[in-house]
Amino acid sequence: MAPTLADPFNDSSAIIDFVINQGNGVKGLSELGLKALPKQYIQPLEERMCMTNIVPQGSIPIIDMSNWEDPNVAKSICDAASEWGFFQIVNHDVPVEVLENVKDATYNFFRLPAEVKNKYSKEHSSSNNVRFGTSFTPQVEKALEWKDYLSLFYVSEEDASALWPSVCREQVLDYMKKSEVVIKQLLQVLMKGLNVNEIDEAKESLLMGSMRTNLNYYPKCPNPELTVGVGRHSDVSTLTILLQDEIGGLFVRGNEGDDWIHVPPIKGSFVINVGDALQIMSNGRYRSVEHRVVANGSKNRISVPIFVNPRPADMIGPLPELVANDEKPIYKQVLYSDYVKHFFRKAHDGKKTAEFAEL
Ligand SMILES: COc1cc(/C=C/C(=O)SCCNC(=O)CCNC(=O)[C@H](O)C(C)(C)COP(=O)(O)OP(=O)(O)OC[C@H]2O[C@@H](n3cnc4c(N)ncnc43)[C@H](O)[C@@H]2OP(=O)(O)O)ccc1O
Ligand SMILES: O=C(O)CCC(=O)C(=O)O
Numbered sequence: 001m002a003p004t005l006a007d008p009f010n011d012s013s014a015i016i017d018f019v020i021n022q023g024n025g026v027k028g029l030s031e032l033g034l035k036a037l038p039k040q041y042i043q044p045l046e047e048r049m050c051m052t053n054i055v056p057q058g059s060i061p062i063i064d065m066s067n068w069e070d071p072n073v074a075k076s077i078c079d080a081a082s083e084w085g086f087f088q089i090v091n092h093d094v095p096v097e098v099l100e101n102v103k104d105a106t107y108n109f110f111r112l113p114a115e116v117k118n119k120y121s122k123e124h125s126s127s128n129n130v131r132f133g134t135s136f137t138p139q140v141e142k143a144l145e146w147k148d149y150l151s152l153f154y155v156s157e158e159d160a161s162a163l164w165p166s167v168c169r170e171q172v173l174d175y176m177k178k179s180e181v182v183i184k185q186l187l188q189v190l191m192k193g194l195n196v197n198e199i200d201e202a203k204e205s206l207l208m209g210s211m212r213t214n215l216n217y218y219p220k221c222p223n224p225e226l227t228v229g230v231g232r233h234s235d236v237s238t239l240t241i242l243l244q245d246e247i248g249g250l251f252v253r254g255n256e257g258d259d260w261i262h263v264p265p266i267k268g269s270f271v272i273n274v275g276d277a278l279q280i281m282s283n284g285r286y287r288s289v290e291h292r293v294v295a296n297g298s299k300n301r302i303s304v305p306i307f308v309n310p311r312p313a314d315m316i317g318p319l320p321e322l323v324a325n326d327e328k329p330i331y332k333q334v335l336y337s338d339y340v341k342h343f344f345r346k347a348h349d350g351k352k353t354a355e356f357a358e359l
């Protein structure tokens with residue numbers, strides 16, 4: 001029987017069963033109208049966002065991509081990637097309509113009944129390329145995160161037609177396809193900033209040979225101050241291109257102490273961040289920076305990141321062009337899928353994943 005407000009979950013396993021096994025997610029919990037956050041979601045004090053650590057006037061760079069080849073624009077992109085690891089881009093040529101369509105498609109997927117979404121869960125999905133889930137790695141997390149997601153790994157149009165949910169398939173494919181131009185522009189500029197002037201086929205495949213789009217849903221939360229939407233982590237991608245809605249809640253680690261900087265929503269923009277794979281390939285010149293998402297007490301929020309990655313079978317390490325000139329490598333060569341598996345098999349733990357590749 002479905003739990004009600006008057007008849008809340010009587011034991012710990014009932015809540016896990018409702019959220020994870022039945023596929024209701026935290027969206028299902030939120031819609032029950034619970035008055036208090038279930039204890040499984042209460043984060044330790046040190047993982048909750050503390051208002052005193054938010055830099056009030058802090059902001060990551062905002063870069064206009066209309067003249068992306070201009071050396072000044074190129075310099076601001078490379079500087080932002082080295083100093084902040086994060087920036088926002090405007091005037092990037094991906095039509096606003098494509099962005100609105102993928103946001104609508106995200107809502108349409110999460111509006112589906114739990115039993116339909118649950119067909120895409122780890123336990124029921126016929127393929128690892130499609131995954132509906134909640135939190136990050138619930139099996140190993142001491143406290144759960146207040147987020148549901150659908151993760152879509154792109155292999156081919158045929159694979160997507162056969163496996164991706166029809167309610168969002170075309171919109172996500174269009175979003176990925178139309179974003180490729182700006183992804184290539186950013187990678188070209190970032191490589192030039194490392195004196196890698198030609199991106200041949202092999203290098204393009206190493207930088208962007210596989211892509212994954214996640215549809216993230218953060219429902220409104222009864223006690224947002226006690227939990228997190230996403231805990232502190234850096235992405236394992238080369239680059240992440242993130243579309244967020246108008247609600248806000250993404251914070252980036254600042255350059256000093258425990259400072260956190262809010263990333264304000266800008267209509268039509270993308271938030272760009274360097275991932276661990278690019279930090280490793282650039283031998284630490286570009287930085288993958290910790291970020292986190294807070295929960296919201298009054299509104300639902302969505303975001304749609306495209307993770308641009310090496311292929312699972314690629315070996316990643318400092319690019320040969322960088323270490324050829326006596327620069328000391330700080331990372332070893334690692335198999336990218338081993339790196340990603342290491343990330344997915346533990347709870348979010350800030351910047352610790354990169355230690356896997358340190359020399
Ligand atoms: C969900 O909340 C998130 C997600 C993120 C993501 C940030 C990123 O940067 S995603 C970019 C990751 N890169 C890639 O996907 C490209 C390369 N892909 C691969 O190397 C492989 O496809 C693979 C991801 C390693 C999966 O390979 P496979 O052979 O199928 O390996 P498995 O053994 O099935 O999986 C390993 C391990 O990972 C878990 N897992 C797999 N896919 C996902 C997924 N999409 N979401 C969550 N977890 C996933 C899987 O369950 C396995 O764990 P076990 O415990 O079962 O062994 C950032 C922040 C967030 O909050
Ligand atoms: O929702 C957001 O703003 C960021 C989500 C995120 O960091 C991720 O999915 O890796």
Ligand SMILES: [Fe+2]
Nearest residue numbers: 233234235291
């Ligand atoms: Fe992230």
